[in-house]
Amino acid sequence: MSSGTSGVDEARNALGKRLRELRVAAKLSGKQLAESLSWVGSKISKIENGRQTPTDEDIRDWAKATNAEGQAASLLAALHNLELQHAEWQRVLKAGMKSHQTSLSQVDEKTTFYRGFDNTVIPGLLQTPEYARARFAQVVMVHRVSNDINEAVKARMQRQEMLYRPDKRFHFVLTEAALRYRLVSVDIMLGQLDRLMAMTSMRNVKLGIIDFKTQYVTDPRHNFWVLDDHLVRFESYSAEINLRQPQEIELYTGIFEHLAGVASYGAAAREIIGRVMRELAAEDEDSGV
Incomplete structure (x- = not known):
């Protein structure tokens, strides 16, 4: 960072x-x-x-x-x-979480190629409504902002409609850790992983998974997005960082290529997701839930 x-x-x-x-x-x-x-x-x-x-x-x-x-x-x-x-999140979220989703949509409209890496959570554009709801609930708890979770979830789902637009391309890379972290309940996570499974077959979405056994070229330090060639965005606990200097964009683009280069795609990605789903489902059965 x-x-x-x-x-x-x-x-x-x-x-x-x-x-x-x-x-x-x-x-x-x-x-x-x-x-x-x-x-x-x-x-x-x-x-x-x-x-x-x-x-x-x-x-x-x-x-x-x-x-x-x-x-x-x-x-x-x-x-x-x-x-x-x-x-800073306190300033960004002052008008509500829905307002922030709306502002992101305005940037979305101008962006044609998204590259996103996440090592801890499922990116907003890939989240199910249930997973998104849990993430927004955490925002309310951590930042003590007004509770407009219903409106924020709706706005996030509307943002996801651009995944189906032929004029846009998306390349997501997730670590296996992001599939396993217990940020939501098991049933919500199973639904989320099922959605990821379907995403691996979308025409304009490329989804890569880096499993635990993979040898990294560069460390997966933090999540980040590269939007076309004009903006890099990532999040800390206290703020959303937006980088626009050419040398910073070049740096993060190179890091993304290193991470994407060791990820698994297609059937191999589905195998990793499926393995995590089977283990979660078995655990869910063992717990008697």
């Missing part, structure tokens, strides 16, 4: 440096600026050193206090670009 976070850190540090230059030009110490804004003194240092992201209001107040209101628009543009790159 270091490549993504380093780009975010660089942008945040650059913004902090610009704000420090305004303070110095106004001949204000950090303490003086903090007092004029009724802020705790440490906030100035954190913002200037890239350890805290300022809000829109912080930027406007800073520009006003340093007699640099003419630069407010440019500073806000830099902040918003940073926010696009590092979209």
Whole structure:
């Protein structure tokens, strides 16, 4: 995850440096600026050193206090670009989970080739309604956002309609671990695996599975998506990271090719999925559920 976070850190540090230059030009110490804004003194240092992201209001107040209101628009543009790159979940989900699914659909409409790798969960575009519901329930629990699970599930299912559009192509690579992690109940997971089995035969969807015995070329560090050749997206616990720099896209494209190159497809992928299903079903019977 270091490549993504380093780009975010660089942008945040650059913004902090610009704000420090305004303070110095106004001949204000950090303490003086903090007092004029009724802020705790440490906030100035954190913002200037890239350890805290300022809000829109912080930027406007800073520009006003340093007699640099003419630069407010440019500073806000830099902040918003940073926010696009590092979209904190608390901000992204403020309007609800359905709203986020809708915003993803807008990006979907412009994308023709999706490449996605996941080492822990089934990607949203491949989820059954039951699996999606369980995932959204976790979001509500972890981020304490409003419960619009029903609407979010419906929006995700609508997004999946693009899987059947002939003008789009999809290449998914999952690890066997993603098929086995106990993130949902056994019956929900069995239904999800059955859906994956069907996905292996779709015309414009290529689904690869990396089983536990496979020798990796590069480590499966975290999930990520490559959308055409203009965006890489991945998720941390706190934020959605969006990378747009050419060198970052080239890096992740290469990593995807390494992972895809060791995955199993077609009948071999179905054998892995089927093996996991049989083991889960047997376990379900043994438990008496």
